[in-house]
Amino acid sequence: MSRHESRLLVESGPFLRRELTTPGLMNEVTLALAPVILAAVWFFGIGALLIVIASVAGAVGTEWLFAPSRPRGASLRDGSAVLTGILLALTLPPAVPLWMAFVGGAVGVGLGKTVFGGLGQNLFNPALVGRAFLQAAFPTAMTTWSEPTGAGGLLSIRASNLALPLMSGTVDAVSTATPLGAMKFEHAETPISLLLRGDTAGSLGETSAIIIIVCGLVLALRGTFDWRIPLAMLLSVAVLAAVPWWIKPEAFPSPWFMLTSGGLLFGAVYMATDPVTSPTAPLGAWVFGLGIGLIVVLIRLWGGLAEGVMYAILLMNSAAPLIEQATQPRGFGRGRWAG
């Protein structure tokens, strides 16, 4: 029996672990984005895939270069950089130059994550930091929307996609209004059937409401993310949008239009649920989601922008530590509230 002795392993318990791992979680979300990417390719052509690849390349390259992990690139194993790249790409317009997508991915991971100390330390959703940067730096390219090409244009790549860095000031695509833009500036409500199917102009990932809802349900049922956040967010948008619409239907969009248009569903399912930048406690998750919904409705109905999901999530990201502090678990045997 002495052979057992020399190799008895002493380590700290527990000796059983749940099989779920952080890369596993990241990969689940990434996998749940595959249908959204396919839909983007279907609606906007193969160019959409190139945008995704460019953005992921920017994100992964930056993670490899700058992430504070030893050895270099070790943090790539957690799968978060790839996810950030894909998420960012899906918030971009179909005609965006590839180099901008690359820069967005790099900025998202660089300024959104590694400067804070890497995964788990960042205050803001890295993909949205990348998008906010692009929006500020290249406002024209980021607001030039194009109609879906449909199956006929599956192999099409937009000329502007291939634009050289910093060489062309404008994006040579025929610009069209997104459903939210049409609502804001012309008060034209796009039919819900189109929004559900996704046959509308918009960012790569904000097309088909049905696909996002199904993927979101699967992720929620699998317990990949905290279902309270998207639910709270959608509920608050629905309720807050219903009130003005009920009072003055001719001046305000309907709640179902609010729910299915723009980046709301995509943001609710894939962005707001980022565990790092949202509160951990259940009560905090409710507050966080409700807050995002409130800001979205304020921006969309009374703000200068047609869409406000990105800013709503970023603003609530900045409030998350405060919410977290106020919603700590109370401690067993310590009364109703934390003592």
Next chain:
Amino acid sequence: MTQARSAKSFSHGVHPAEHKQASSALPVERMPFVSLYTLPLSMHLGAPSRPVVQAGDQVRRGQVLAEPSGFVSTTLHSPATGRVVSMDLARHPNGQYVPCMMIEADPFDTQQFEPAEPIDWRALPIDGFIEHVQRAGLVGMGGAAFPTHVKYKLPEGKRCQRLVINGCECEPFLTCDHRLMLERPAAVVRGAEIVASKLGADSATIGVELNKSDAIAAVRHELPADGPIAVQPLKVKYPQGAEKMLIKAMFGVEVPAGKLPLDVDIVVNNVSTMAAITDYFERGQPLVERIVTVAGPGVDRPANLVVPIGTPVREVLQYCKINHEARQVVMGGPMMGMPLASLDVPVLKGTSGLLAFTEAALNHPNEYACIQCGRCLEACGNLLNPSRLARLARAELYDELHQEHVLDCMECGACTFACPSGVPVVHLIRAAKATIRKRGSKDA
């Protein structure tokens, strides 16, 4: 179905795979006597026992070897008839060298108990009863090994309204309590009856998780009609066997932080302790043996064994055919158990299991950054924020940890189990708690 609906539980917690099927159907068998027993003078919480025999003395099975050295201390009995060989430092399962008594068993003795008259517990005053329990050497057999009689000493003005008998056995792999309830339900019920009667409790409730429905039925069958004893089925969840979680599950009552069950008029005992009470008062048998579940992929012949206290772990594992794949041996359950650095340590009064794990069964998770997903919060039955405590522990911010109630942590390990990033949460908390306690005693 109706049982499942009426089953109760506490909030939060985790659901590890049960791993009980390998041993839950195996009837309890007796481990043969070995030649040498090692008995630490302190295998319970509290002051070590004081030896009353000397090296060279002949001792009988069940004879007192060491007496309590205070109230929070207990009696130690010889697990076998034989001779006291020596008193020396020997390895405790926790890795330290502690004073131990070595007993060499007489190979020609039958090792039978001398029949003793039952003790008339009804006639005993409460203090006499407590003295008897201390004399029986009883400790909490669920793992903590807190001297049982201390729990029965109710402080002035306190009353034990409810007696709770813990039959949860929520640790995976362990089946010793399950088999006990199945094979000796009457002993469990009898013990509960004795204790409830002596403490003047209004009721005694035996909490059993639903994965042991046969045990629930067996114990129910033994319940006296319209007596004060009942069985409460509980949902399967870890750590339901932690006494505060169990009280919450059964009665919805939270024991205040830093307080004991007695502060809500409850006394909690393990089912094994109840059977030991019965053995002592009805047969005069003190605590000299216990049931140990030996399981895990590192043993070829898992078993529920009656093992004399003090038997070397090596002998028990050999008896259960430890295989060459075994790489890690854990005393207790896989969640809160203690990894052994040596097999030359004895089975203690609180040893509920010996688990041998193989390389394949071992789980060395890669560690990733904490993504603040909140899974540890949802696991923590103590309603703490383990991820925050772990972060503070890494930063060695002990005052903050203290403010965040780190000392409330019962170290059940549910947080570490649940963590997808493989952060050793409970390990960090355990180390921080030890440091805080050390600093506290220095300040005092």
